[in-house]
Amino acid sequence: MKARIWGARGSLPVALNHKQIRAKLVTALEGAIGRDLDTPEKVADYVDHELSFDVRGTYGGNSSCVEVEAWDGDAVHEHIILDLGSGVRPLGGAKLARYGAALPQTYHVFLSHLHWDHIMGFPFFTPAYIPGNRIIIYGCHQELEAALRRQQDPISFPVPFDQLAADISFVQMTPGVPLQVRDVTVTAKLQLHGGDSYGYRLEQGGKAMIYTTDSEHKLDDAAGLAAFVDFFRDADLVIFDAMYSLEESISVKADWGHSSNVVGVELCQLAGVRQLCLFHHEPVYDDARISRVLAETRRYAEVTCEAPLEIVSAYDGMEITL
Secondary structure: OEEEEEEOEOOOOOOOOHHHHHHHHHHHHHHHOOOOOOOHHHHHHHHHHOOOHHHHOOOOOOEOEEEEEOOOHHHHOEEEEEOOOOOHHHHHHHHHHHHOOOOOOEEEEEOOOOOHHHOOOHHHOHHHHOOOOEEEEEEOOOOHHHHHHHOOOOOOOOOOHHHOOOEEEEEEOOOOOOEEEOOEEEEEEEEEOOOOEEEEEEEEOOEEEEEEOOOEOOOOOHHHHHHHHHHHOOOOEEEEEOOEOHHHHOOOOOOOOOOEHHHHHHHHHHHOOOEEEEEOEOOOOOHHHHHHHHHHHHHHHHHHOOOOOEEEEOOOOOEEEO
16 A cells, blocks of 8 residues: 555645745755755755755645555556545546546545545545546545535535536445455544544555544543554554644643644554654644654654654655555
């Protein structure tokens, strides 16, 4: 399996502004002073190998959307999507560019929950407008269909849900009961979040990945923490809601339904996870702040050293092969 991040931001999409872009340019040009950058090749090498990621790139601004590449899409034309945040718009564009409108595709969509930042991209998902495509939307909320229809009511959006040309269906899941999609086993787990959210464990061919966003973990709830350790057990990858610092998550933002980088490290170390991906970035954090969080998280993992753990921070366009 391969995880491809199309939207890593939490709560709402954000965009770089002119001051942030200027700051990146100033930093890059200051670093170039005294360097012999007189060819395109030297410039490219400087950018790719001398500048930090938060200067040469960006973590992006689309809200939550992750593609799981479990099969050869060119052969089976079936795809797995986790959440329908604004990142699903470029995902749909990429699929249309690759396969065209005449070749039907099937999209298996698993929704963590129905808050707007996790479904807002669906009205802009081009494959939903193309006859012949199938979109199967899975989740544990009984209001799955109602939520997606409501955001396309005329008062909110010019194209009503019933004008979507794809074959769209809904599948109700039960937490803890595995569901089979071809050779991928998907199991949902209830998480602590306003209105409930659900994490997913996907397993295929001895590999396992966890998608767990919009989930709060109470440090005084030993049984709850142990249940998540079991859910994460021996996963190759955990995509984890690390929206807040530990201090925020247990003080001013307690009961807001999100977790921290520190809790992510501890749960993954206890569960023997191979790789942790920090996800659902706070919308007010700029690229430099997210990079500092990543560096601090890695240092914390080294100090605690319960078990080896690779840590990365999600960005739009990131690919992680299990």
